[in-house]
Amino acid sequence: AFQSYRQPGSTIKPLVDYGPLMDLNDRYGPSTLIGNAPIKDGPRNLDDLYSSSMTMQHALSLSKNVPAWNVMSIVGPKRAMGYLYKMEFRHISPLDEAAMATALGGFTYGTNTLEMASAYSAFNRDGQFISPTCIERITRADGTLVYTPTTETISVYTPRTSQLMTKMLRNVMTSGTGSRVQLTGRPSAGKTGTTNELKDGWFVGYTPQYTTAVWVGYDTPRTIRGLQGGTYPGRIWRNIMTILHEGLPVENFPPTNYGNGGGSIKV
Numbered sequence: 001a002f003q004s005y006r007q008p009g010s011t012i013k014p015l016v017d018y019g020p021l022m023d024l025n026d027r028y029g030p031s032t033l034i035g036n037a038p039i040k041d042g043p044r045n046l047d048d049l050y051s052s053s054m055t056m057q058h059a060l061s062l063s064k065n066v067p068a069w070n071v072m073s074i075v076g077p078k079r080a081m082g083y084l085y086k087m088e089f090r091h092i093s094p095l096d097e098a099a100m101a102t103a104l105g106g107f108t109y110g111t112n113t114l115e116m117a118s119a120y121s122a123f124n125r126d127g128q129f130i131s132p133t134c135i136e137r138i139t140r141a142d143g144t145l146v147y148t149p150t151t152e153t154i155s156v157y158t159p160r161t162s163q164l165m166t167k168m169l170r171n172v173m174t175s176g177t178g179s180r181v182q183l184t185g186r187p188s189a190g191k192t193g194t195t196n197e198l199k200d201g202w203f204v205g206y207t208p209q210y211t212t213a214v215w216v217g218y219d220t221p222r223t224i225r226g227l228q229g230g231t232y233p234g235r236i237w238r239n240i241m242t243i244l245h246e247g248l249p250v251e252n253f254p255p256t257n258y259g260n261g262g263g264s265i266k267v
Contacts, residue, residue, distance in 0.1 A: 005091050005110040006215060009193030009229065010063045011202045012105040014165055015087075015119050016080035017071040018056055022161040022261070024075065029261020030057035030168050034067040043069050043104055046194075053264060057168045061176030063192060063229075065104050070267040072103030086156045087119045087129045105193060116204045117213035123165050123189070124206050127157030163256040169205070170253070178205070181234035183241055186250050190237070192229025199223060203233035208251040210244050212237060 022028050033053040038044070043065040050066065059067035072080060078097040085092060093108035101107075114132060122129040131152050138147040157165070169189035173182040177192040181203070190205020199221040204213040214233040217224065224232075 002112055002114040004215075004219075005112055006200050006217060006221075007105050007107060007110045007195045008116060009105040009195045009200060009202055010065075010068075011116060011191045011193035011204045011213075011229070012102070012111075013060060013063075013068045014123070014169060014191060015083060017068045017075065017103055018060060018168065019123075019157055019161055019165050020075045020080050020083055021056075021071050022164055023158055026160065027261055027263060028056070028265070029164050029259060030055060030171075031260040031262050032056050033264035034059060035070045035265070035267050036064060036066050039066060039069065042066065057171055057260075060168050060191075061172050063177050068103050069100065070265070072100055073267055074265065077102050083156060084119070086154055087115070087122065088131060089115050089119075105195065113213040113215050116202070117211050120191075120204050120206055120213070121211040122156050123162045123169070124208065124211055125162070126159040127155055127162040129154045129156045160258045163254070164258055164260070166253055167256055167260075173205070177228075177230050178203070178234060180230055181238040183207070183238060183245070186245060187252055188241070189253070192234060194228045197223050198225070198227040201227040201229055201231065201233040203229050203237040205237055205241070207241065207245065208253055209248060210241065212240055212244070214240070 034056055036051045036054045038050055045064050045066055077099055081092055081097045091109035095108050096102050118132040133149045135149050139145050166189050172178045173188050173190055178190045182188055188205055188207050193202035199217055201216040214237045216232045
């Protein structure tokens with residue numbers, strides 16, 4: 001959970017592409033059009049399907065690479081990495097601050113499930129990041145309290161960005177790459193991720209009550225047949241979340257008070 005660093009694939013897109021872009025300008029939102037045409041010397045879409053443009057929400061739902069790359073060209077890798085620094089990503093390299101490949105999860109070292117879960121939970125708290133800890137309290141044998149951790153809250157994304165990103169990630173679950181692993185009778189938001197040659201699979205998602213991250217792969221990376229974020233990682237995530245929510249009331253995400261943005265972005 002916290003010692004193994006692997007490439008996050010497309011699960012990084014909300015954190016470094018779409019989230020920062022909506023933070024930059026209130027005009028940008030889920031309905032904003034972004035280019036989806038082939039880019040010379042740029043990335044390819046996994047499905048090899050392209051168009052002149054598509055909405056950011058649709059691009060994220062289908063995990064398109066070209067629009068994410070175009071968004072990063074506006075945000076800039078250095079500014080994007082600043083968001084990850086705030087959320088205590090430990091292995092960001094100075095090389096990542098100049099690498100467009102970070103738009104698609106291509107890092108020098110990578111990240112882990114603890115970092116990804118705690119980062120996504122910021123979207124669940126109106127952009128407030130809380131440093132994660134595994135220690136609830138330390139007591140003496142007689143029950144005397146010795147230590148309780150102090151939690152530092154850092155504002156990373158605006159409430160507007162967080163609420164609109166949750167809306168986009170909910171769409172991933174209802175009509176995108178996460179549609180086969182959505183929770184039964186309970187709203188959820190999430191994102192799939194798969195790395196090159198099917199060596200790493202991710203699913204990171206949340207409800208109003210829990211945020212969890214799942215990684216699937218071998219200790220020594222090798223191709224896993226049939227691996228995608230929505231297959232093994234997504235199924236594990238759904239099973240975990242189903243158990244975690246047993247006996248809990250169904251909670252809905254708060255309604256967003258912000259518009260979907262609009263217009264188009266020239267790249």
